[in-house]
Amino acid sequence: xxxxxxxxxxxxxxxxxxxxxxxxxxxxxxxxxxxxxxxxxxxxxxxxxxxxxxxxxxxxxxxxxxxxxxxxxxxxxxxxx
Amino acid sequence: xxxxxxxxxxxxxxxxxxxxxxxxxxxxxxxxxxxxxxxxxxxxxxxxxxxxxxxxxxxxxxxxxxxxxxxxxxxxxxxxxxxxxxxxxxxxxxxxxxxxxxxxxxxxxxxxxxxxxxxxxxxxxxxxxxxxxxxxxxxxxxxxxxxxxxxxxxxxxxxxxxxxxxxxxxxxxxxxxxxxxxxxxxxxxxxxxxxxxxxxxxxxxxxxxxxxxxxxxxxxxxxxxxxxxxxxxxxxxxxxxxxxxxxxxxxxxxxxxxxxxxxxxxxxxxxxxxxxxxxxxxxxxxxxxxxxxxxxxxxxxxxxxxxxxxxxxxxxxxxxxxxxxxxxxxxxxxxxxxxxxxxxxxxxxxxxxxxxxxxxxxxxxxxxxxxxxxxxxxxxxxxxxxxxxxxxxxxxxxxxxxxxxxxxxxxxxxxxxxxxxxxxxxxxxxxxxxxxxxxxxxxxxxxxxxxxxxxxxxxxxxxxxxxxxxxxxxxxxxxxxxxxxxxxxxxxxxxxxxxxxxxxxxxxxxxxxxxxxxxxxxxxxxxxxxxxxxxxxxxxxxxxxxxxxxxxxxxxxxxxxxxxxxxxxxxxxxxxxxxxxxxxxxxxxxxxxxxxxxxxxxxxxxxxxxxxxxxxxxxxxxxxxxxxxxxxxxxxxxxxxxxxxx
Numbered sequence: 001x002x003x004x005x006x007x008x009x010x011x012x013x014x015x016x017x018x019x020x021x022x023x024x025x026x027x028x029x030x031x032x033x034x035x036x037x038x039x040x041x042x043x044x045x046x047x048x049x050x051x052x053x054x055x056x057x058x059x060x061x062x063x064x065x066x067x068x069x070x071x072x073x074x075x076x077x078x079x080x081x
Numbered sequence: 082x083x084x085x086x087x088x089x090x091x092x093x094x095x096x097x098x099x100x101x102x103x104x105x106x107x108x109x110x111x112x113x114x115x116x117x118x119x120x121x122x123x124x125x126x127x128x129x130x131x132x133x134x135x136x137x138x139x140x141x142x143x144x145x146x147x148x149x150x151x152x153x154x155x156x157x158x159x160x161x162x163x164x165x166x167x168x169x170x171x172x173x174x175x176x177x178x179x180x181x182x183x184x185x186x187x188x189x190x191x192x193x194x195x196x197x198x199x200x201x202x203x204x205x206x207x208x209x210x211x212x213x214x215x216x217x218x219x220x221x222x223x224x225x226x227x228x229x230x231x232x233x234x235x236x237x238x239x240x241x242x243x244x245x246x247x248x249x250x251x252x253x254x255x256x257x258x259x260x261x262x263x264x265x266x267x268x269x270x271x272x273x274x275x276x277x278x279x280x281x282x283x284x285x286x287x288x289x290x291x292x293x294x295x296x297x298x299x300x301x302x303x304x305x306x307x308x309x310x311x312x313x314x315x316x317x318x319x320x321x322x323x324x325x326x327x328x329x330x331x332x333x334x335x336x337x338x339x340x341x342x343x344x345x346x347x348x349x350x351x352x353x354x355x356x357x358x359x360x361x362x363x364x365x366x367x368x369x370x371x372x373x374x375x376x377x378x379x380x381x382x383x384x385x386x387x388x389x390x391x392x393x394x395x396x397x398x399x400x401x402x403x404x405x406x407x408x409x410x411x412x413x414x415x416x417x418x419x420x421x422x423x424x425x426x427x428x429x430x431x432x433x434x435x436x437x438x439x440x441x442x443x444x445x446x447x448x449x450x451x452x453x454x455x456x457x458x459x460x461x462x463x464x465x466x467x468x469x470x471x472x473x474x475x476x477x478x479x480x481x482x483x484x485x486x487x488x489x490x491x492x493x494x495x496x497x498x499x500x501x502x503x504x505x506x507x508x509x510x511x512x513x514x515x516x517x518x519x520x521x522x523x524x525x526x527x528x529x530x531x532x533x534x535x536x537x538x539x540x541x542x543x544x545x546x547x548x549x550x551x552x553x554x555x556x557x558x559x560x561x562x563x564x565x566x567x568x569x570x571x572x573x574x575x576x577x578x579x580x581x582x583x584x585x586x587x588x589x590x591x592x593x594x595x596x597x598x599x600x601x602x603x604x605x606x607x608x609x610x611x612x613x614x615x616x617x618x619x620x621x622x623x624x625x626x627x628x629x630x631x632x633x634x635x636x637x638x639x640x641x642x643x644x645x646x647x648x649x650x651x652x653x654x655x656x657x658x659x660x661x662x663x664x665x666x667x668x669x670x671x672x673x674x675x676x677x678x679x680x681x682x683x684x685x686x687x688x689x690x691x692x693x694x695x696x697x698x699x700x701x702x703x704x705x706x707x708x709x710x711x712x713x714x715x716x717x718x719x720x721x722x723x724x725x726x727x
Contacts, residue, residue, distance in 0.1 A: 025268065029144065032267040033513055036139035038178040040272050048296055052305035053401045056512055060291050063206065064175060065299075065516040067397050072513055 011045070012057065012073035019046045020078040030072055038062050044081055082130045084123070084242070085164035087151070087186060089179050090137035091517040092172040093198045095119075096229040098134045099529050101238065106529075108537050111162070115439075115699045116150045117431065118162075119533075127243045133162055136434075139178075141185045141259055142267045144511065146436045155189060156259050166192040166245045168238070173203035173226065176210060180278045181271060184219075188252040189259065192245040193222045196238060200226040202518075209286040218281055221248030230523055253277070295519060299394065308398045316417060319382045323375050323421035324452060330374040338367030357551070360558065365550035368629065369543040372424050372689060376538055377531050379418050379425040384530040387432075388522035393514060400512055406494050407501025409438040410512075416442065416493065419449035420486075423690045424542075427697055428534060437506045441497050443697055444707055447690050448493035450486045450682060453630040457681050458485055460634050460650065464657055465674025481678075488682050492714070538693070545692035553628050553688075556598040564596035584642075591642035599624050613680065613716070614673035614723040616662070623686075630686045672726035676719040684715035 014020055022043050025031050038061055039045070045061045055070045088094040099106075102121025111118045119134040135154070136147035143152040154162045167186055171179035176197070187193055195215075197203075203210060216224055223241045227234025254277060258270050301307050342363045349355035386392040396410030403412050411433045419426030426446050433439040450458075459482075466478050571577055571592050577585060594600055595618070603620035610620050618640045626633035634653070641660075643652045660668035685691065685708045694704040 027265050027268070029264055030511060030513070031264050032142045032271060033139070033144060033511060035268050035271040035275070036142070036178075036181060037513060037515070038275070040275050048291065049300050049303055051303055051398050051401060052308065055401050056397060058299065058303075058397065058516055062175070062178065063291060064178075065291060067393075067512065067514050067516050069400070069512040072511065 008077045008079065010074045011047075011059070011068070011076035011078050012070045014047055014078060016047050016049070019044055019081045021045075021081040022076060023079045024077040026075040026077070028075060030075055034072075034076065037066055038064065039066075039076060045078070082128070082245075083163070083165045084130050084132050084168055085154070085162070085166075086132055086134045086168050086170065087182065088137055088170035089139055089172065089175075089182060091515055092137065092170045092175075092179065093229050094137055094170045095134065095529075096523065096526055097168075097170050097196060097198060097227065097238075098132065099526060100229050100232055100235055102132055104529075104532070106533065108533055110699055111150045111154075113699075114146055114150060115431075115436075115697060116147055123239070123242065125239045125243045130242060132168070133164070138182065140182050140271060142261070142271070145434050147434050152259075155186070164191065166194070166242075168194045168196060168242070170196045170198050173197040173200045173210060174206050174208060176203070176208075176283060177275070177278050180283075181274055184253045184274050184278065185258065187219055187222060187250070188254060188256055190247065190250070192247050194238070194241050194245060195219070195222050195224045196234070197224065197226045198229055198234075200234075201228050207286050208284055211283050211285060214281055214283055219250075219253065221250035230520075298519065299516070302391065302394045303398050308394075312395055312398070315386070319379070319418075320421060322378050322382070323418070323425075327374040327378055327421075331371050334367065334371050334373070338363060338370075341367075356558070357555075361551040361554040362547070365547040365554070366543075368550050368689070369539060369546050372422065372538065373535055375422045376425040376428065377535055379421070379429065380531045380534045381527060383414060383429055383432075384527040385522050388520065388526055390517045390519045392432075393516050396514065397516065406497040407438065407441050407504075408497055409433050409435060409442070412438065412442040415446055416449060419446040419451060422451050422453070423447045423449065423687070424538070424693050425534075427690065427693050428538065430697065435511075437504050440504060440698065440703065441500045443694055444500060444703065445493040445496045447685055447687065447707070447711065448489050448496060448683065450489040451630075451687075453687065454485075454681055456631040456634050457626075458482055458678065460637075460654065461674050461678050461681075464654055464669050465671045485678060485682050488679070492683065537696070541696045542689065542692040545695060546689050549688040549692070550628055553599075553625065556602075557594060557600075557625055558597060560593070560597040560600065564593065567596050568592055587642035590639050594621065594636070594639050612723070613719045614670070614676045614727065616668060619673075619677070623680075626686050627688055629689065630681060633681075633686075670727070672723045675726055676723035679722045680715045680719040682715075683711055683718060685711040 008023060009020070011020075022039055022041055022045060024041065025034055025039065043061060045059050047057050048060045048065065050057045056067045057070065057073060058065050058067045086094060086098055098119065098121065101123050106119055106121040109118050109120070110116065116136055121132050121134075123130045123132050135151050138148045138151050141152055141155060143149045154160050154164070157163060169183050169186060171183060183195060197210070212224065216222075223245060225234060225237040225241050227238060254270070254274050261267050261270055302311060342359045345363065346355065346359040349358065383392070386395070392414075395413065398410070399413045400410035403410055412430070414432070415426045415430040418429055423446050426449070427443050430439050430442045430446070433442060462478050462481055466481050469477050471477055471480065568589070571588065577588060580588065600621055603624055604617040606620055607617040610623070615623070618637070621640060622633045622636040625636045634650070637657070638653050641653065641656045643656050657669045658667070662668050691704045691708060694707060695701055698704070
């Protein structure tokens with residue numbers, strides 16, 4: 001049970017309007033850019049709409065809308081808020 | 082004082098720039114790269130300053146070309162654009178994230194003015210910003226509020242500029258951050274800064290959520306059916322304007338330049354200089370200005386869509402479709418605009434921030450069939466494609482025309498795919514992008530964009546276009562001395578002497594062109610183009626249509642001496658149908674016609690496009706490569722088509 005709770009999810013796989021909290025960002029070239037746009041650990045984020053074919057996805061964070069490709073959203077680990 | 086303007090994207094930075102400098106702007110490139118550099122003059126009560134607008138970025142850590150420019154300027158005091166002071170524009174409604182880059186600039190020690198723009202929207206969003214707290218944490222910075230969209234805050238900014246000073250400061254976070262190289266270190270530094278900024282407690286009332294209204298609109302505009310339908314409808318309107326309505330001012334400009342030419346020809350004494358002016362220079366300038374209506378219209382719409390916030394939604398829904406071709410959602414507007422004219426299309430590729438994606442877009446755009454190809458297509462189609470209907474209702478001629486457009490699009494995408502594999506990327510292509518709030522567009526900002534694009538075209542690309550058109554004119558109107566003998570021989574002919582005066586003039590013109598330098602060159606290269614089914618007369622028309630594709634029709638009319646009046650087209654078609662080769666077959670057979678059509682789909686027969694690509698890539702390498710590549714594709718496919726059909 002405890003294991004299940006800690007199972008992490010990445011940002012690309014959350015469903016629309018589900019509010020989640022950023023848990024970690026994978027260490028790679030895009031990490032600094034994600035951070036600069038306000039995606040840091042502990043911030044609340046939710047997916048608000050998707051492009052046709054489900055990619056890219058638009059997220060609401062801190063009252064902004066940020067659009068990300070799936071492969072970029074995959075770098076962000078989230079947990080239930 | 083040299084002042085630099087920095088800020089995140091979508092903060093109204095360019096509105097501030099326009100507000101402070103008015104029309105006293107210069108547009109250029111940063112040294113060595115094609116990143117827009119706008120400079121302007123600010124007059125304050127005490128002195129004059131030079132303001133340079135830098136691309137909108139989120140921090141000093143560079144990934145894209147735009148960010149690279151910002152980093153280079155800020156970290157190299159020897160850089161010609163190294164600023165003495167900074168104006169930093171922040172979106173007040175989005176303050177904490179905006180302060181990240183600001184805190185970096187602050188720690189670099191520059192005298193700095195923080196402009197909290199969109200102050201009204203912060204209020205509307207229910208934000209309360211503690212200015213005292215902000216000031217006490219950044220004591221050396223001057224802080225003013227503004228609302229540039231309604232020109233509020235200009236006086237405050239001007240006054241603050243006069244008082245800018247280095248000021249005593251302790252770093253907000255640390256000082257050696259600009260040297261951080263690794264992803265992890267950069268991420269950590271930004272993260273720490275953001276945590277610190279958030280801990281200041283600058284914002285006392287929680288930000289309101291994105292309004293339901295805005296999200297509802299977003300869901301419609303990015304819907305898999307309505308989204309594309311709405312975008313298509315908007316494109317249709319833009320095309321309607323560029324195709325149909327632009328022709329009114331274009332015809333006017335054309336007409337005026339013909340009048341100016343003939344007027345000055347009448348005023349000036351006859352001679353080489355007069356001819357150079359009236360037949361070379363004036364039409365050359367006319368050939369530049371004739372593009373202005375299309376450029377102005379396209380950029381009017383692009384600026385309108387961008388200002389309203391809609392353009393980023395287009396990028397959002399097109400991204401997935403364009404990605405397989407190494408293109409970007411932002412490539413859609415340049416490519417589709419190129420169906421009207423590649424020149425404004427290529428200029429609009431500047432919105433693509435990733436260099437590789439921008440380059441690919443620019444290189445493949447001229448494959449899209451532009452409106453200048455239409456006269457060539459219609460002439461050749463009515464010449465060689467039978468006017469019959471398939472299944473009773475599908476016009477074969479219409480079908481061929483459709484096929485030519487499709488061929489262009491297919492090749493544009495195919496070439497993009499090829500280039501995706503060949504062009505080395507300087508930076509990884511991210512899509513990470515803010516979707517700004519919907520706003521009512523500001524007419525003044527749109528006006529600035531249109532004015533700037535038109536000016537850049539006329540003065541940067543225009544010079545090259547005028548130069549090439551004068552060279553082409555000289556080659557077509559002068560010839561070796563043998564031309565005089567040929568002319569005298571023509572005048573001795575009985576047919577000529579019995580002809581009417583108008584006919585004599587047409588025959589004279591035909592001979593003058595075919596015996597000109599271009600004419601000789603056309604004859605000389607006949608062996609090279611014979612495998613495509615062309616004779617030297619077509620060769621001359623091909624060469625002279627490098628000025629602009631539609632010149633092909635006019636050149637053929639001159640060569641075949643059918644004069645220059647309203648039913649030229651009809652007379653030309655009749656004349657061309659009668660043309661026979663030495664072997665007695667029709668010169669304009671299906672094979673030759675189809676080969677020419679394919680040639681015009683692919684060949685870079687447009688010096689203005691070449692000039693614009695040079696301006697947009699800042700080097701002759703890419704336009705020349707493009708010229709050669711498109712030429713080779715055109716030659717080989719025309720060869721194939723002719724050999725298959727003959």
